[in-house]
Amino acid sequence: xxxxxxVINKMSGRAxxxxxxxxxxxxxxxxxxxxxxxxxxxxxxxxxxxxxxxxCGGDGTFNRALNRCAEAGADLIYYGFGTFNECAKxxxxxxxxxxxxxxxEYASAGGSYFGYVAAAGSFTPLGYIVxxxxxxxxxxxxxxxxxxxxxRVWNIPARVSADGSLFDGTYTLIMAIDSARxxxxxxxxxxxxxxxKVHLLLIKSPGKDNLINRxxxxxxxxxxxxxxxGKEYNGKNMIFRAVKDLDITLLSPAVFDVDxxxxxxxxxxxxxxxxxxxxVYIGDPTALNP
Numbered sequence: 001x002x003x004x005x006x007v008i009n010k011m012s013g014r015a016x017x018x019x020x021x022x023x024x025x026x027x028x029x030x031x032x033x034x035x036x037x038x039x040x041x042x043x044x045x046x047x048x049x050x051x052x053x054x055x056c057g058g059d060g061t062f063n064r065a066l067n068r069c070a071e072a073g074a075d076l077i078y079y080g081f082g083t084f085n086e087c088a089k090x091x092x093x094x095x096x097x098x099x100x101x102x103x104x105e106y107a108s109a110g111g112s113y114f115g116y117v118a119a120a121g122s123f124t125p126l127g128y129i130v131x132x133x134x135x136x137x138x139x140x141x142x143x144x145x146x147x148x149x150x151x152r153v154w155n156i157p158a159r160v161s162a163d164g165s166l167f168d169g170t171y172t173l174i175m176a177i178d179s180a181r182x183x184x185x186x187x188x189x190x191x192x193x194x195x196x197k198v199h200l201l202l203i204k205s206p207g208k209d210n211l212i213n214r215x216x217x218x219x220x221x222x223x224x225x226x227x228x229x230g231k232e233y234n235g236k237n238m239i240f241r242a243v244k245d246l247d248i249t250l251l252s253p254a255v256f257d258v259d260x261x262x263x264x265x266x267x268x269x270x271x272x273x274x275x276x277x278x279x280v281y282i283g284d285p286t287a288l289n290p
Contacts, residue, residue, distance in 0.1 A: 002051040004031030005074075007065065009038040009057030011132035013083030013139060017285070018056050027054055047072035056285075058082020062115045063259035066106065066280065070113060075279040083135045083142070087115035087259070090179035091193055091282050100281040104194045107178045109258060109271050116179035118263075118271065120256045121154040122172045122203070122217065123147070123183060127257035140184065153209040153217055157251040162200050162243040172217050174254075175201040176246055176271045187228035190242060196273050199229075200246055202239040246271040 004027050008018055020035075027033055031052060036045045038057070047053050047068040055065035056079045069076040077100065080088030091103055109118040126143050134142035153172050160167040160174070175182070178198045180191040188199055201224060206216040220238045233240040248269040256263050 001032045002030075003049060004033045004052040004054060005036060005045070005047065005050040006033055007036045007038065007045055007053060007055045007057070007061070009055075009061045009081075011038060011040070011136070012057040012061060012081050013132075013135040014081040015057070015136070018079075018081055023054070023056070027052075047074040050074050052077065054283075055079070056081050058085065058260065059087050059115060060260040062087045063113070063261060066113045066115060069278055069280070070276065073278055075281075077281045077283050079283045079285045081285055082260075083139055084181075084184055085285075086117070086179055086181045088282055088285070090116055090181050090191065099284045103276070103280040103282060105196065105273055105275050106280070107176070107198050107271060107273050109176065109256070110265060110269050112258070112263075113274075114178070115259050117175065117177045117182050118256050118258045118269065119173065119175035119177070119182070119201075120254045120265075121156055121174055122152065122221065123150050124173070124175075124257040125255075125262075126150055126183070127260040128262040143184075151214060153205055153207070153213045155205045155207075155209075156254050158254075159249040159251075160200070160202060161245075161247040161249075162241060163245055165241075167202060167239060169202070170205045171202055172205040173201065173203040173221075174248060176248075176269075177201065178273070183225065185225040185228070187225045189228055189230045190232070195242075197242040197244055198246060198271060198273060200239065200241055200243050204237045206237075244273065 052075045053069050054077045055061050059082055062078045065076055106113050130142050155170050157170045176198045180186050180188045203220045206213040229240050250267050253264055253266045
């Protein structure tokens with residue numbers, strides 16, 4: 001009998017909705033199942049020795065499972081039980097009524113895979129600074145309460161090569177998104193699953209972080225996330241386009257939000273879309289609700 005590892009992130013925003021017994025019974029019929037519950041950030045796990053990993057949690061859980069299963073050659077089934085569940089909502093819905101949707105490609109940044117976004121700059125720390133206890137207690141409100149604090153101008157000098165087009169500047173937001181959604185906004189109407197592309201969003205910085213410049217970045221941020229994109233956009237202060245090959249050269253180290261986890265890129269972030277060698281599925285979490 002093949003081995004299956006079931007990982008339940010108890011710190012995820014909607015972990016209380018997971019029916020553990022139903023989950024173990026579901027996969028125990030065909031596999032020898034090992035259960036791993038994540039109770040603190042220090043808890044760790046490995047996919048080595050398992051044919052299948054079933055991961056339940058938020059976007060960060062999916063990111064870690066995606067990379068660890070790729071390294072171990074294990075298949076992955078992911079159920080979204082986080083606060084936003086951007087990966088599951090973008091890639092596992094409106095694609096039929098099947099319980100499992102296979103993901104046939106995903107993007108990588110600096111050699112590590114990501115499920116839906118790699119971004120630096122304005123508002124991006126929201127992905128990794130909100131404590132798990134707050135997300136479990138008040139859900140999306142835990143993020144909203146910190147929005148004002150994170151509303152500021154960033155200055156990230158970078159040179160961006162997008163399918164051969166070059167953009168040099170200082171940016172308040174750099175985003176590579178492989179999803180229709182981010183920050184809870186369904187703004188990327190150009191997204192199509194498994195299309196071989198990511199979408200690049202660049203918003204230029206107007207200068208120092210002060211009240212006048214914060215007002216100046218409001219309009220491109222509003223344009224991007226509230227109005228969204230139904231086609232590519234090439235403006236003086238904002239770029240949005242689909243790309244296959246994306247290279248971001250940083251003049252100094254920058255902190256990125258990668259699927260809700262903090263990651264520092266020292267000088268470059270090479271972003272590519274690849275086809276996984278193992279099987280990756282997005283599961284319907286309602287099948288595991290109590």
